[in-house]
Amino acid sequence: MQVSDSLLRELERLHPKQRKAVVHPGNVVLRAGPGSGKTHTVVTRIAYLLQTQISAFRGVACITYTNAAADEIRRRVLRSGVRAEGRISCATVHAFCLNEILRAFAPLTRQRAPQAGQVLSATATQTLLQSCFDQAGIADLVAQYRTAENTRIRRAIACNEALDTYDPREVAAARLYEERLIGRGEVDFEIMVARALNIVREHEPVRDLLHARFPHLIVDEYQDLGGVLHELVVALRDLAGITVFAVGDTDQSVFAFSGADPRYLTALAERDDFCDLDLEVNYRSGQDIITVAEAALGTSRGRRARDDAPPGDVTLKRVEGGLDEHARLACDLVQQAQSKQVNLERIAVLYPRRGVLLDALLAELTRRQVSFLHERDDVLSAGSLSRFVQRCASRAVTNFQVHAAPDSERVGMLRRAEAQSLASLARSLATLRTDAQLGPPTSRLFLLRALQTCLDPELPYPADARADTWLQQLRANLDLDAVAESHPDQDNIGSLDDLADLCQLRNLKLQDLAQGEQVLGKVLVTTYHSAKGREFNTVILPGLLEEIIPYDVNDRGRWRRPTETERAEQRRTFYVALTRAESTLHLIVGPGYYTRNGYWRSSGPSDFVVEMAERLSPTTNQA
Ligand SMILES: Nc1ncnc2c1ncn2[C@@H]1O[C@H](COP(=O)(O)OP(=O)(O)OP(=O)(O)O)[C@@H](O)[C@H]1O
Numbered sequence: 001m002q003v004s005d006s007l008l009r010e011l012e013r014l015h016p017k018q019r020k021a022v023v024h025p026g027n028v029v030l031r032a033g034p035g036s037g038k039t040h041t042v043v044t045r046i047a048y049l050l051q052t053q054i055s056a057f058r059g060v061a062c063i064t065y066t067n068a069a070a071d072e073i074r075r076r077v078l079r080s081g082v083r084a085e086g087r088i089s090c091a092t093v094h095a096f097c098l099n100e101i102l103r104a105f106a107p108l109t110r111q112r113a114p115q116a117g118q119v120l121s122a123t124a125t126q127t128l129l130q131s132c133f134d135q136a137g138i139a140d141l142v143a144q145y146r147t148a149e150n151t152r153i154r155r156a157i158a159c160n161e162a163l164d165t166y167d168p169r170e171v172a173a174a175r176l177y178e179e180r181l182i183g184r185g186e187v188d189f190e191i192m193v194a195r196a197l198n199i200v201r202e203h204e205p206v207r208d209l210l211h212a213r214f215p216h217l218i219v220d221e222y223q224d225l226g227g228v229l230h231e232l233v234v235a236l237r238d239l240a241g242i243t244v245f246a247v248g249d250t251d252q253s254v255f256a257f258s259g260a261d262p263r264y265l266t267a268l269a270e271r272d273d274f275c276d277l278d279l280e281v282n283y284r285s286g287q288d289i290i291t292v293a294e295a296a297l298g299t300s301r302g303r304r305a306r307d308d309a310p311p312g313d314v315t316l317k318r319v320e321g322g323l324d325e326h327a328r329l330a331c332d333l334v335q336q337a338q339s340k341q342v343n344l345e346r347i348a349v350l351y352p353r354r355g356v357l358l359d360a361l362l363a364e365l366t367r368r369q370v371s372f373l374h375e376r377d378d379v380l381s382a383g384s385l386s387r388f389v390q391r392c393a394s395r396a397v398t399n400f401q402v403h404a405a406p407d408s409e410r411v412g413m414l415r416r417a418e419a420q421s422l423a424s425l426a427r428s429l430a431t432l433r434t435d436a437q438l439g440p441p442t443s444r445l446f447l448l449r450a451l452q453t454c455l456d457p458e459l460p461y462p463a464d465a466r467a468d469t470w471l472q473q474l475r476a477n478l479d480l481d482a483v484a485e486s487h488p489d490q491d492n493i494g495s496l497d498d499l500a501d502l503c504q505l506r507n508l509k510l511q512d513l514a515q516g517e518q519v520l521g522k523v524l525v526t527t528y529h530s531a532k533g534r535e536f537n538t539v540i541l542p543g544l545l546e547e548i549i550p551y552d553v554n555d556r557g558r559w560r561r562p563t564e565t566e567r568a569e570q571r572r573t574f575y576v577a578l579t580r581a582e583s584t585l586h587l588i589v590g591p592g593y594y595t596r597n598g599y600w601r602s603s604g605p606s607d608f609v610v611e612m613a614e615r616l617s618p619t620t621n622q623a
Contacts, residue, residue, distance in 0.1 A: 002051075002052075003052060004081060007044075007080065010080065011048070014037075015279065017278070017279050017280075023048065024275050027243055027245070027271075028244075028245045028246070029222075030278075030279070031248060031250065031277070032247075032249060034249065034251075034579035035282040035283055035285055036279040037281075037283050038220070038248075038249070038279070039220065041279075042062070043073055043076040045245060046088060047081075053216075056087070058212065059087035059088055060217075061096065062074075062089065062218040062219075063091065064091070064220045064221065065092065065093075065220065065221040065224050066092065066533075067095075067384070068533075069221070069533055070092060071090075071420075073090050073220070074090040075421070075424060078424070093193055093229050097195070097196035099431075101196040101200065101210070102192060102196060108209075109203055111199070113488070116487065116488060116493075117488065117489075118186050118187060119186070119188065119192075121489070121490035125188055126144055126147060127143070128177060129146070129177055132180065136172045136176060145555075148257045149166075153166050154177075155190070155227050156259070157175070158190075158194045158227070159227040159228060161227065178191065193232065197232045200232060200235045200240065207236075217237075217242050217243070217244050218247070221533070222246045222247060222264065222268070223249060223252065223260065223262040224260045225260055226258070226259040230267070233246070234268075244268070244274075246274075251297060252532065252575070253572060254532065254569060257566070281304060282304065283309075285312055286309050286312020286313075288312045289579070290312075292578060292612065293575055293579045295611075295616045296571070296611075298615075310583065312582075312585065314584075314585045314586075315585075316587045317586060317588050317589070318589050318590060318605075319588060322593045322600070323356055323543055323594070324364070326357070326360065326542035327542060331364050331368050333586050334349070337538045344371060345522055345524065348524045348531060348539050349523060349525045349541075349542065350526060350541055350577045351526075351543060352549040352574075353551060356548075356594070356596055357548055359596075360543075361542065362374060362525070371523065373522040373523070374525040375524070381498040381502075384432060384435075384489060384491075385489075385492040386491075386495040386496075386499060388425070389474065389499060389513065390513055391425060392420075392425060392451070392474060393513035395455045396510060399460045400460040401521065425455070426451055433483060437486060454474050454478065462510070464509045464510070466509065467508040467510050467512060468500060471499060471503055528573045528576055531580050532576050534580055535581075536581060539585050541578070541585075541587050544589045544605060545593055546605065547593075548593065548603070548606070549606050550562050550566075550608065574608050587609060589609055591604060
């Protein structure tokens with residue numbers, strides 16, 4: 001098969017090591033630092049495989065950590081000009097296991113795929129776990145704070161790992177939890193992966209069919225995936241003969257609290273049948289930003305910026321008061337960046353987790369009328385249907401912005417906003433309908449046309465239009481209530497009503513629904529965790545105070561300082577936040593903060609920053 005001109009040009013632009021990873025015929029482990037082009041390499045490899053090695057009837061499966069990452073990779077592959085329609089399955093671990101294994105092979109395995117409402121929501125999971133704690137004699141534990149530990153234990157059980165480091169009563173509760181789940185005919189995300197693993201191990205025809213459909217499997221962010229997924233990947237490699245391309249960065253491992261472990265990536269890399277590759281150039285950040293980030297990590301990896309990259313600008317600022325002052329300075333810095341012609345959507349203000357810092361930031365941004373987008377993923381209902389609505393809102397808002405812009409600015413605006421294409425939304429809607437067993441629409445164009453009517457009308461909805469009326473129309477035109485009613489995910493069942501209630505209760509505007517999506521003209525305010533995989537011209541990190549980062553951990557209802565392991569993970573999260581910056585990075589420290597009860601805590605600057613500054617005082621400009 002022939003390589004297209006555009007792909008040839010892309011291959012030429014790659015670093016020789018990236019190119020080697022793209023065209024390597026066998027299994028690959030690609031371990032590389034932030035901004036080194038891992039995602040870029042993944043996208044090019046998928047395009048290359050689809051164009052040169054995989055016939056029109058077969059495809060590539062790509063597993064990512066988040067839905068956003070899956071959407072992003074799919075969008076970029078389609079944009080590369082390769083005919084990938086229907087030949088790329090890009091999904092999270094759970095969606096892959098559910099759709100490509102449990103559901104696809106239900107007739108062969110005689111295991112019924114989850115039906116309407118049988119995939120437990122997060123709240124239902126916690127209720128079930130709490131009742132198991134009660135039965136196991138540990139009623140004093142609060143399920144909300146032990147969910148990650150429960151996941152860790154269940155993963156260890158599924159992988160036959162030693163359980164002696166866990167509280168035996170929690171192990172008993174975890175076993176009870178699974179028994180009850182199975183007894184009720186329900187599933188949760190963990191059990192879907194474990195079931196998929198068993199099916200692959202026990203059913204040879206499933207393995208053959210999987211190999212026939214997906215001769216290549218790509219797994220992104222491997223360091224954040226747990227042991228069960230690792231065993232699934234090994235089974236797909238060793239038993240089904242699927243070629244594996246695993247990508248990750250152990251320094252960016254930030255989900256160990258729920259059983260993820262970078263050693264699985266190392267284990268793959270050490271195998272003789274895998275080619276272990278590294279990339280050392282950081283294409284995103286200037287050298288000063290890279291140096292500061294490595295100092296914060298505490299380990300010099302010797303990564304370097306590309307030759308022509310400006311060094312970047314790193315400032316460490318100190319305020320004399322509490323978090324209100326951090327927030328004021330953060331807003332000043334946003335405005336300063338804006339005055340240097342940096343588009344607002346290229347600026348991110350990042351915080352480690354919710355609390356007093358976020359309260360102060362939101363209050364100040366609102367007071368100053370800075371246009372910002374806060375990813376309140378906990379406020380809008382969870383689930384794929386709610387996410388679909390949010391993506392539609394993002395498309396509608398962007399369409400309005402393009403419509404309202406002067407002619408000279410319109411060119412490339414949709415691309416700059418990375419707005420959802422109607423085709424990608426139509427595909428997501430088709431998947432939602434299939435999952436809900438609603439059957440295909442009357443014609444392939446039906447969904448596209450319905451979406452176009454809702455999202456790209458001749459007179460677009462203004463971004464500040466009332467969200468409730470817009471949502472009402474979307475629900476009716478796309479028949480979303482039918483999806484909600486019979487979808488297997490409990491999260492989806494009440495999500496439209498929840499969204500509608502929220503829109504009315506809070507008087508939300510259309511742009512407020514465009515959560516988690518890039519919206520032009522808005523500064524992004526989000527957590528260090530959610531910033532993973534993304535990049536911004538300017539990154540501002542206020543509230544770098546001890547107790548805020550590293551922060552205290554809730555252990556069985558009591559707050560305590562993090563253990564060494566937890567501290568190391570928090571340090572990696574901080575490193576992830578620092579490495580999102582392309583050209584400007586602002587760090588803000590101070591003497592302390594007021595708690596929500598109004599007590600002053602003289603916590604002082606974050607240890608992470610103090611240690612970092614000690615390692616490299618000359619690079620950082622003291623303001
Ligand atoms: N060979 C290359 N030439 C020029 N730019 C590149 C090259 N490879 C990647 N880039 C650019 O570098 C930036 C970072 O790439 P990418 O997001 O793929 O890195 P990553 O390794 O996935 O980062 P992270 O782990 O931090 O999420 C992107 O803007 C990408 O377009």
